[in-house]
Amino acid sequence: MNNEFNSLQKDISQQFITMLQDWIPANSSIAIAVQNSYIYFHPGNYGIHFELGRQVEPGSIAQLVMHTKKRTDPIIDNTLFGTPIYGIGYPIHIQETPAALVVVLPSTATTQKLEPYQFLTGKRDEEWTPVAIDQISYIESLQKRTWFYVEKDQFKTSITLKELQMRLPPFFIRIHRSYIVNIHFIKKMARDLTSNFIVTLKDGTELPVSQSYLNHLRSALEF
Structure with missing residues (x-):
């Protein structure tokens, strides 16, 4: 098993890592999953321990890539580190086995620099109302809306979470x-x-x- 694992790592480094360094930001992280577990991780700017052999979680970028066998758009993934990350997933093959390569981009990297919302326009009954963003206490995804x-x-x-x-703005968590909550409206956590x-x-x-x-x-709240 160890020899097979070492062979996989060598195959990965030869096929992908050198090539990726030509175009991704130097401080990006790279994770590779084969079947249902991660077999390679390069920490990049995160500098944290990542246990190889860890299971691929439902809803993750890696799981989405292996299910659809297609590249993902840049999306948010909350499963890798317990905090939201911005990443892109690619379908690849490791020794003829379908796999997923996930590039975790720095938080400052986006395909387009987007300004924070100043207001949201919401619908109630048959009326639309623009609401200043700092007046919103929390946002909820319920029944696909x-x-x-x-x-x-x-x-x-119509905007998704x-x-x-x-x-x-950063005062939403x-x-x-x-759920996404405005920290200015939080009374307590317990x-x-x-x-x-x-x-x-x-x-x-x-x-919850x-x-x-x-x-x-x-x-974020230092407690």
Whole structure:
């Protein structure tokens, strides 16, 4: 098994890494998955330990590439490090086995420099209302639609959470696959009776924090 693994690593370095260095930013990270696990990782600017053999998680860039056998657009992935990363996935083959190559780009790298939203226009009943971004307490993905909340009013928008995450000001934090919260509206963070982490807003609204986003929330709010 070790000889096979070492052979895979050698094959990877020869086929891909030298070629990638010609066009990706020098501080990018590279992960390669074969079948259901990661067999190579170059840390780039992240400088963290990444355990080889780690399972590919559902919804990740690697899983999407291996399922569709197609290149992904630059998208947000929240599964690799427990915090959102910006990456691109490519279908490749390692010793004739289908695989996925994920390039994790620096947070400053985008295909187009996008300015943060200053307002969102939401629909309620048959009316559309522009709302200043700092008035929005949280944003929710529910039943394949995106909703944002201003006090007790609910508005619908066609913009997805992934798209919003790339364009919202830094005082918005993703805490769950279904929720982005404005930190100015947070009253407290605490564990409930089942030890799940809950964010309570100033109006009493309680929002769950998923385990994959907890470290990001702790880092952002320093607790």
